[in-house]
Amino acid sequence: MTYPQTYDASFFPILASDIPLVVTRNTIHHHFPLHRHDVMEISLVLSGDGVETINGMSHPMTPGTVTVIMPYQFHEIHSTGSTPLVLFNCMFGLELLLASPTNQERAIVDSLLATDSTEPYVLKLAPTAHRKVESLLGDLLVEFNRHNPYKHTMLKSKMLELLIHLERERTSSAQPSQLRPENTDPLASKILLYLHQAYREEISLEDAANHFHISTTLLASTIRRSVGKSYLELLHEIRLRHACSLLLSSDMSVADLALEAGFQSAQTFFRVFKQAKGITPNAYRKANVFPIS
Template structure:
């Protein structure tokens, strides 16, 4: 399901809360906010689409606004997390580069930061600070929350940038700034018939479709067409898991214009037909007996 996140105080578009996942796996979901989760006790698993990570105390999970995901507790020792949800525009207003650690690119994007990673040791106190400040609401809370969240985002940014040659990183930053309006547009309109040229013209980006195509591939690791298809496939999976819509209805509701294209793309992505995916991942049975 796609969750719409609201914030208690719009001037500080950040939510922080303690959460214990259920031992029975619930439906995967996606939401408009970015998210970071710190496992503070217990154990379990964290799912991102077809990926599954074991969760232990101290582990941190980075969630963007595109991947279907959910956490699950170990039945014998339920996990508890501190989760932060925040509006991407909160970071965008400071520095577009701060969104790069959350930009989905399969070659770079890493959801899991193990608790024994030194980076996790630096991020965990910042996550706790945001949670404590929003819980206590003391004088200057908004400034403390923003400061901690910016520090956290910079540390994630450095994790992404350090292994990359500086010239390539500078180009990546430039390209990401160019395509950010396109990503936001696709998030809202991926169900519509779209192509890169018409999107570029509609958004009045001032760059050629050819240049934008190269920038898109460099920044996301995917072509515009493949990126759009990923959004549609995620929506199709969500509908298959959470509704009783006919598969053909799911195809068109997800933005695919052709059933043949949908079936071919779904098989290539999931390794099974849409009907088989639904049977395997129905909300009532999904990974019901899942173990380590």
């Protein structure tokens, strides 16, 4: 089986830093191919027309269309108008918002993650809301490209403001979805989001299967079909992303860091890390020093 291109920290190294966020303004002339990533993404169409397909479901993209892509959802975009499709894109790791959140901040993230996973999160904003969200994404882009003090805190603050506005729009408008599932697996989405939230815990394949009241065979095959990885490979990938962030943003020992990222021992972490990255955790830390602000 051929799997879509994966965009992760190898394409955007900053996604493995202490600021796991990338903000860009992009122009699509014809087609952006089918791909997936292990982070969330928010896009806003600024101009042009197109069609986006998410997990086999298509929706029109016109100025004011907002899409929130959940981790590992397959998606692609076709520009269909006489002019290119121009849009803001913001990709961010869940740890940006889930690190020591307040109760209200956690409620915002939980509301976002609790969105019905059988249908993509798509909003068509009215002109006033469009201008507001465009302004917020513009501010995020400016802050992202600067090297000011307290950059991490400012980016998190602006991300929360953006999510609050989107959630207010979603819950107040109660817009009926124009999409119909064609080739999607709600169970896969639920499993992936569960692992992204619970990866710090000791969760075996059996534990995860029991959580969803399904067999281990069904859970393993669902993950393999969805992301092309085994259960353990996926869990290690999620834990390694958090570990890389801690390596670059803290002076924690490798042993403490391994436990914080969900590995049961420093030896297991060292082996998995070296196998995935080709170098030791300490060598990675020395080679990828990221300025903390």
